[in-house]
Amino acid sequence: METIVCDASPLISLAETGLLNILPKLNAKFVIPKGVEVEIVHKPLKVNQFQLNALRLNKAILDGSITTIDDNKVKQNAQDILDEANSLFQPRMHILHRGEAECLALLEQTNSRTLLVDERTTRLLVEDPHALGEFIQRRTHSKAQLNENKAESISKRFSKINVIRSCELAAFAYRKGMFKDLGNGQLLHACLYALKYSGCAITNKEIKQYLELLS
Amino acid sequence: MILTYYVSMKKILEDLKKAFIKGNTKQLKRISNNSLDQSVLNGNKKLVTISLVSYALYKMLTKSHYRHAEGWQQFSKVVIDHLERCIQNPESIEEILGEKLVKDLAQMDEQHGRFLGDLIDKAKVKQASRAYSLGLSLSSAIELTGAERFKVYSYVGITKIHEDLPSKGIAERYKYTESILEGK
Numbered sequence: 001m002e003t004i005v006c007d008a009s010p011l012i013s014l015a016e017t018g019l020l021n022i023l024p025k026l027n028a029k030f031v032i033p034k035g036v037e038v039e040i041v042h043k044p045l046k047v048n049q050f051q052l053n054a055l056r057l058n059k060a061i062l063d064g065s066i067t068t069i070d071d072n073k074v075k076q077n078a079q080d081i082l083d084e085a086n087s088l089f090q091p092r093m094h095i096l097h098r099g100e101a102e103c104l105a106l107l108e109q110t111n112s113r114t115l116l117v118d119e120r121t122t123r124l125l126v127e128d129p130h131a132l133g134e135f136i137q138r139r140t141h142s143k144a145q146l147n148e149n150k151a152e153s154i155s156k157r158f159s160k161i162n163v164i165r166s167c168e169l170a171a172f173a174y175r176k177g178m179f180k181d182l183g184n185g186q187l188l189h190a191c192l193y194a195l196k197y198s199g200c201a202i203t204n205k206e207i208k209q210y211l212e213l214l215s
Numbered sequence: 216m217i218l219t220y221y222v223s224m225k226k227i228l229e230d231l232k233k234a235f236i237k238g239n240t241k242q243l244k245r246i247s248n249n250s251l252d253q254s255v256l257n258g259n260k261k262l263v264t265i266s267l268v269s270y271a272l273y274k275m276l277t278k279s280h281y282r283h284a285e286g287w288q289q290f291s292k293v294v295i296d297h298l299e300r301c302i303q304n305p306e307s308i309e310e311i312l313g314e315k316l317v318k319d320l321a322q323m324d325e326q327h328g329r330f331l332g333d334l335i336d337k338a339k340v341k342q343a344s345r346a347y348s349l350g351l352s353l354s355s356a357i358e359l360t361g362a363e364r365f366k367v368y369s370y371v372g373i374t375k376i377h378e379d380l381p382s383k384g385i386a387e388r389y390k391y392t393e394s395i396l397e398g399k
Contacts, residue, residue: 002395009353012368027396039354039364050365091256097354114395120377121352127383136350143256144350168392175393199353199368201377209385 002028002114005107006066007100008039009118010166013198015040015053015060019166019191022173023065031110033078033102034070037061069106077105084154085125089136089144095121107161118165118200126158167195167202171210188214224305227265232298235272235291243273251342254359255349261305263342263359264313270338271320284327293319336363343367348376 011032014020023030032040041058044050060066078101085096100122107115117123124132133146170191173179179187192207227250234242247269254262272294275281297316301308317335324333339362346356353371357364371377 001398004395008364009368012365016365016369027398044365047363047365050363053365092258093256093350094258094355094359095350096352097358099354100352119347119353121347121350121355125352132350139349140252140256162391164388164392168388171389172392172396196377197369197372199372203378206385210389213385213389 003110003112004028004030004114004116004164005103005110005112006030006032006036007103007115007117007119007122008032008036009199010116010169011036011040011057011060011066012053013118013166013195013200014169015056016198017191017194019170019173019195020056020060020065022169022178023060024063025173025178026169028114029067030065030116031067031069031106031112033074033099033106034068035078035099035102037068039099069110071106071109074102074105074109077108078102081105084150084157088125088129088133088147088150088154090147091144093136093144095132095136096125104158104161113160113162115161115163116165116169117163118167118195120201123163123165123201125154126161126163129154165195165202166200167192167206167210170195171214175214224261224265224308225302227262228298228302228305228308231265231269231272232295232302234269235276235294235298238276240273240276243269243276247273247338247342248345251345251360252349255346255351258359261308263361264308266342267335267338267360268312268316268320270341271334274334274337275320275323281323281327284323286323286326290319290323336366339363340366340370344371344374344376347371348374 041054041061044054061068078098081104082096082098082101085101086092086094088095103115115126121132124135129151133151136144137146171188174188174191189211192202192210196202196207227246231246234246247266250262250266250269254266281287294316297311301311320335321333339360343356343360343362344367346359347353351359353367357367
């Protein structure tokens, strides 16, 4: 069974869209570092507007659909990843946060190869730090300059990691008929757009490609 | 994106005060965005505070129910006074703008606003989204601005930020997903 390390972003997207219940039906173990549990459960539990989602996510942790790993080595390694990623540009930009760095450290710690993340920057950092460099240089009008050596080192460090998003899980679940109770008509279209509007970094073009591929 | 570097904190505050007195909403918005852009590059929290306050003031000035509200004149005097004190001592930005002015804004908003959740919260979400669009990860953008995570995700989802992304394509990503979930 594949171990999939999850960032906060896809779990929030799945909770927001009522799709969290696909996780126990999938043949994978979904794990999170302690820092992500804090962000998706403990903090939103204190905010009226987000309590319900926090409770849904907490239930997924309690029933074992998501497993939290609290490991000091992960925290130490996360600091190293944070230092490396956040010196990718001159001037030094804090592009990565501790929670995302903990996910990457947990991948290394558990020898996993799959990262579930919906937000764009971590995905690009893992898949193609040079493309992230070009993107940020373009967005900041070249005020941030990429350190090519760092980009190369990050590229090597994460070369075995594959990134998937909540929309990939939803597409697979759809293909396997896990949403049959909702009818089949526009279901894939509805799921993918719901995830997009909940923050998943998927483009309209990619949704169109999914509909062509799987409908 | 406009990325204009301010030479000094004092200059930004003077521009902010001038724009507020003149009711120049475009300039207030520009100051908010420029301050945020600069803070993305240098992590300066004072610039984030200036950005959020400028954004909230810009929003207030564009809504007549704030400007015509009883107490607006008094509120304006308090804003100008706070800004003046910060110009004299920019080190006090977080104490005066980040705490006192934010409190005054929240009070004004509670009395005369039409939505739950105050303008500073909205400013945090808006500017977190901007920081993300410049390249920070979502969590970094949330940490920089202090915005609510769930609100930022929903807000980013309805923007066009993700339309402008390099990606390796659906076929490859889906094929990999299928292979791991089917144990191939």
